[in-house]
Amino acid sequence: MNPTFQNFDLATSLSAFIRRMTSVTVKFWTRSGDGWALLVDVFVLMPTLKYISSSVDDIRYTLDSNTVLFVLTDGVYVMFSDFPLQTDIFDNGFSRTPSASALNRLRSSASLAEDAAGGPLEKSSSYEAIMRLNTLDECIGDAERTRLAVQADMDEVLKRNRRVLQLVLGERQQEVALAYKRNALAVEGRRLKEAEQVRDDARLQIRRRREQLLAGRAALNAGRAEHARAQDEFADDRLELDSLAFELAKERRRVCTDLQKLYPIEPILDKTLAFSIRGVELPNTAYEGFDEDKLGTALGYTAHLVYLMAYYLGVKLRYPIYPSSLRSYVFDPISVLQGPRAFPLWPKGSVYYRFEYGVFLLNKDIEQLMNSQSLLVIDLRHTLPNLKCLLLALDAQQ
Structure with missing residues (x-):
């Protein structure tokens, strides 16, 4: 019979002291009649077991009937009594079953090893290992x-062969040294050619730069001479320009003086800051109840005078004036407006707010003329007083 018993795990079911014991008692029971009877009771010393294979399937021996196999973690073992062809490793290699003395020596050795280790022996390595x-x-x-x-x-x-080997080694060393020197010589030759090429290129660039420097120096000398001549001409032209500017300013002031004679602005004695132009009174902004024909005539004279002064003084008015006696008007080209940009300088028959805006633009032109002569405007609404101040300042500069 070949019974197979259920495996059990010693690591979890028993203590460490029991798991490390080197001997075990194996008992087999069998049913006999109405009860159980002990069939086999054998004491097994673990060091005496014989390793036969790594697994049960790999066993190549013919075993006797009812052979007890011990399947451990590292392989399959049997007792000496179950395996006939064994060598008594305890009696100097004779081929026989171990004797009782050998078993006793193994038991004594195991006990001594356990006593020396202070406890049960530990598992080290398998027979195969x-x-x-x-x-x-x-x-x-x-x-x-x-x-x-x-x-x-x-x-x-x-x-x-030391002498021969030394000669061969020396020759080989000389050949290696010679090859190294030849390679170094070739490298230095290439570097020398590259350096010569760089030198030739540098010499060519230096020669070209020298030629460019000579040409630039010649051009610089010519430019300096031309600059000196131009400086002399510039100085002469500057003197002439200053003289012409002085004469022009003098002539402009003379013309403005003549304009003052053509359009004389005189104060009215019984009124404060009241002036007349060519004998026609022009009030300062307060136009209610004033004769509209005289007002249009005075504003026409004033517009013509401002137009002529701007022309002779060389000032371009921001709000161009178109003098036409009683029908003079001012044009506004820059403001954001709806409708016509020409504003009348006569009140009779025109929209009054457009007339007032036209007078305002006329006063702004007078302010521009005064600013051109570095004069300050105190009150923009004083048309004739501001214009009289400008004429007097021009007359004083002569």
Whole structure:
């Protein structure tokens, strides 16, 4: 019969002291009649077990009937009594079943090992692992012996041929040194050619730069001479320009003086800041109840006078004036407006707010003329007083 029993885990079911014991008692019970009877009672010393295979399927031996197999973590083991072809490793290699004395020695050795270790023996390595290590150690020893033998042979050969080897080595060293020097010479030759090419290019650039510098120096000298001549001409032209500007300003002031004679502005004695132009009174902004024909005539004279002064003084008015006696008007080209941009300077028959805006633009032109002569406007609404002040300032500059 080949019964198979259920596995049990020693690691969880038993304590560490029991798991590390080196001996175990195996008992097999069988049913006999109405009860159970003890069939096998054997004491097993674990170090005496024989390793036969890594697994049950790999066993290549013919086992007896009812052989007890111990399946451990590292392989399958049997007792010596269950495996006939064994070597008594305890009695110097004789092929027989271990004797009682050998078993006693194993028990004593296991007990002494446990006592020396202070407890049960620990599992170290399997038989298969130990055999692999043994084989590997033998291979390493053979390789070491072979290496030493080869080394000794090579040392002997080197001793016999030391002189020849030194000559060959010296020749090889000389060849390597010569090849290195030749390579270095070739590299230096290429670097020398590159340096010569750079030198030739630099010389060519220097020669071109020298030619450019000579040409530039000649042009600079010519430019300096031309600049000196132009400076002399500029100085003469500046003097002439200053003289012409002085004469022009003088002539402009003279013309403005003549304009003052053509359009005389005189104060009215019984009124404050009241002036008349060519004998026609022009009030300062307060036009209610004033004769509209006289007002249009005075504003026409004033517009014509401002137009002529702007022309002779060289001032371009922002709000151009178109004098036409009683029908003079001012044009506004810059403001944002709806409708016509021409504003009348006569009140009779015109929209009054457009007439007032036209007078305002006329006063702004007078302010522009005064600013051109560095004069300050105190009150923009005083048309004739501001104009009289401008004429007097021009007359005083003569």
